[in-house]
Amino acid sequence: MTSPSRITRAILLALLLAILPSTIALALQVTGLKNPAGFIVDPATGHYFISNENGGPNERDNNGFITRLDENGKIVKLKFIEGGTGGVTLHAPKGLAILDKTLFVSDIDKVRRFDLATGRPLGEVDLSAFKVDFLTGLAADGAGLLYVADTGADTILKVDTRRGAKPAVFVKDAALAGPHGLAVNPATGALVAVSWNEGKILEIARDGSIKVLFANSFFNARFGNLAGVDFDAFGNMYVSDFSQGKVLRIDPDLRIQTIAEFLTTPASLAIDRKNHLILIPYLSGNAAEMNGLGRERKK
Numbered sequence: 001m002t003s004p005s006r007i008t009r010a011i012l013l014a015l016l017l018a019i020l021p022s023t024i025a026l027a028l029q030v031t032g033l034k035n036p037a038g039f040i041v042d043p044a045t046g047h048y049f050i051s052n053e054n055g056g057p058n059e060r061d062n063n064g065f066i067t068r069l070d071e072n073g074k075i076v077k078l079k080f081i082e083g084g085t086g087g088v089t090l091h092a093p094k095g096l097a098i099l100d101k102t103l104f105v106s107d108i109d110k111v112r113r114f115d116l117a118t119g120r121p122l123g124e125v126d127l128s129a130f131k132v133d134f135l136t137g138l139a140a141d142g143a144g145l146l147y148v149a150d151t152g153a154d155t156i157l158k159v160d161t162r163r164g165a166k167p168a169v170f171v172k173d174a175a176l177a178g179p180h181g182l183a184v185n186p187a188t189g190a191l192v193a194v195s196w197n198e199g200k201i202l203e204i205a206r207d208g209s210i211k212v213l214f215a216n217s218f219f220n221a222r223f224g225n226l227a228g229v230d231f232d233a234f235g236n237m238y239v240s241d242f243s244q245g246k247v248l249r250i251d252p253d254l255r256i257q258t259i260a261e262f263l264t265t266p267a268s269l270a271i272d273r274k275n276h277l278i279l280i281p282y283l284s285g286n287a288a289e290m291n292g293l294g295r296e297r298k299k
Helices: 004-019
Strands: 023-031 036-041 048-052 065-069 075-082 093-099 102-107 110-115 121-124 135-140 145-150 155-160 168-172 179-184 191-195 201-204 210-214 226-231 237-241 246-250 256-260 270-272 277-282 287-293
Touching: 036 270, 036 277, 036 287, 048 093, 048 277, 065 093, 093 145, 102 135, 102 145, 110 135, 145 179, 155 179, 179 237, 191 226, 226 270
Parallel strands: 036 093, 093 135, 135 179, 179 226
Antiparallel strands: 023 287, 036 048, 048 065, 065 075, 093 102, 102 110, 110 121, 135 145, 145 155, 155 168, 179 191, 191 201, 201 210, 226 237, 237 246, 246 256, 270 277, 277 287
């Protein structure tokens, strides 16, 4: 359970979001989690999934689990998928992605696959050809491509799940500076990555070329450990800053606004575009939050 001080901060956050432009007064807390790191919605069913590390981020203790929520954000099953039961291996799950009724989960140095409806394990993505270090964010493009962030190796891998092709290095570059959160821009198809080590926001074209959208400077260290990124239905980008406890909104013209702060370790971030909700897991708060976003279109 969250502490009273954390609950108070969450209430203050809800009030803050309620008075900000282009937001609505909706805040739903999900409690009883264990070090939640990822949060995603299944667009087909409206159900939500939360990854729980249930311990340290590198601990191979096989006690990680995935929580399933219904379309109203109510917990259907706290341990829908659980390491150590039913033939499941799951240590410290983080990133989540959905493709073709399959839930993909990053787990230290593996990407595991589960049946989205039943939670049955479906094996792993074969990454044996790569010396992976520390896998975090996942992103799917809706056409069968899965992107995998290897934070420790400054690498993003690409997997073509529909053609059965072998995984390949999409981009490997020190400029990635510990890529963590990933998202595909639905308007352009470009991949966006946020940097854990240096607080960068990067756009990566389909040929792997990197464009720096935002970065810290010597005189302006505005970003900390950036953890999550996603887009709403109107082209706005949202970024979670783990160490500074903030959520940023960046409009299509690259104007940036802090829409929430004083948060407790926002570990990642996702957007439910259909329902205009932002989904945030709080790693050390053992809770997650669903908040309403506005329907204001880009100007």
